Amino acid sequence: MMSSDRIKYTARRIALLRGHFIHHDRFEPLEARFSLLIEKRLADCEAGRTSEAHGLALSGPSGAGKTSAMVQLMVRSRGWLERSGHEDFSIVSIRVPSPATLKFVGQTLLRALGYQISSERQAWYIWDLVRHHLKERKILFVHLDEAQDLASRGTRHELDSVASMLKTLMTDSEWPVGIILSGTPELEDILNHDSQLARRMDTVHFESLSPVAHGNDVLDLIESYCSKAELAPGSDTLELAHGERLIHAAANQFGLVIELIVAAVEQAYLAGAPRLTRAHFALAYHLRTACDDTFNPFIIPDFVRIDARQVFSREKR
Ligand SMILES: Nc1ncnc2c1ncn2[C@@H]1O[C@H](COP(=O)(O)OP(=O)(O)OP(=O)(O)O)[C@@H](O)[C@H]1O
Ligand SMILES: [Mg+2]
Incomplete structure (x- = not known):
């Protein structure tokens, strides 16, 4: 059983992260x-x-x-x-x-x-x-x-x-x-x-992001969320390929990229991990989409073949 303190801590930190607005160039x-x-x-x-x-x-x-x-x-x-x-x-x-x-x-x-x-x-x-x-x-x-x-x-x-x-x-x-x-x-x-x-x-x-053009921007975003979350970014999350995976997993949408980063941070907190790694993104994606590993863009090498728009169906607000 996970300690309720950790859950409480996670919930509080995540609420703060969600309340933060990123001033993107658009x-x-x-x-x-x-x-x-x-x-x-x-x-x-x-x-x-x-x-x-x-x-x-x-x-x-x-x-x-x-x-x-x-x-x-x-x-x-x-x-x-x-x-x-x-x-x-x-x-x-x-x-x-x-x-x-x-x-x-x-x-x-x-x-x-x-x-x-x-x-x-x-x-x-x-x-x-x-x-x-x-x-x-x-x-x-x-x-x-x-x-x-x-x-x-x-x-x-x-x-x-x-x-x-x-x-x-x-x-x-x-x-x-x-x-x-x-x-x-x-x-x-x-x-x-x-x-x-x-x-x-x-x-x-508001245009969609493209993995090629915005891969690096998304890595900056991960770094900035890590610093707000007081987590160290794992080296596998700062590779360009990870930025591309993230954009693809988010169906090329800026807001969904942020939602996935925050969801990965949540997993890191729940695990009590000192750094944010690709595995946290994989788990966050799995929890959001209920897709198994063969459809997880943070796990398989040829992630581009996954149709993220189809699996990443957002709840209607
Ligand atoms: N600039 C931002 N800073 C921080 N978080 C953001 C920002 N833009 C979007 N988000 C996050 O992305 C999520 C989706 O964004 P939002 O709801 O604004 O999208 P939308 O374009 O209105 O989508 P829809 O057409 O489905 O209503 C938000 O819940 C928020 O968590
Ligand atoms: Mg909207």
Whole structure:
């Protein structure tokens, strides 16, 4: 029986590691573009102008790190608004509900604005209230995560009505609101569907990693997590081939690379090991995927033949 102290220690350390946000090179351009959007809106507000708001769409494969980046961006932006004397302005963020009907999206947004409403109400009534509260609360931007669901779940008619509602919010003559969308690349269907909406949106894409181009970056990441975790990196984890294995095992996704590193650190803690080795990665991968050794990219030599996207099926949050 493993001592409960060790389990407790592991859980606490892992929670700290998970709470840490890595400022990868894709975050800065995203933040710079969003800062510009905020500044433009504030400048308009100060000048008493109400020109149309503009928005931003962030797309990338599952596990790329979009939600994490947006959460970080929202926290930093709210902090910045407060520190720069614009504390009466705000940003609201929701995850697109399912089913993503016009009415249900409106209700969810209304709830995020701190207002409950009976579901008996008609969609137009709900959205009238949404627009009223957006103005009252001086909401500059509305962020919708998992925005691809707006395109895939509803019918074509629903897509039309959601797209036109987003456009209406951005072009409101009294209080235009910028729309921020994040989700898998299918969210671009919404933009392709409606050119008037697309014209008002900047797009940012989080590319997949490639084992060849990013092998070394991933080794740096392992080192940095080891130092945060106060573990020595084992020599077999700092070989370029290990970086390539890790990227492959993570289906080329940045966020999944981090999840695997943290899961390997967890195994090292549980084993009471002083250093993080490839064996910890192999075990972490096994626990995540329930694959046996012949399908484990940290064990077999020709790991490229494993289809990590298929086996590394992520739980849906
Ligand atoms: N910059 C980061 N710093 C630290 N951890 C990160 C970072 N980006 C992603 N992660 C980790 O990767 C995991 C997956 O990232 P995230 O949920 O942001 O991906 P996603 O692109 O939103 O995926 P999905 O499309 O499936 O929602 C997160 O739970 C987090 O643990
Ligand atoms: Mg996400």
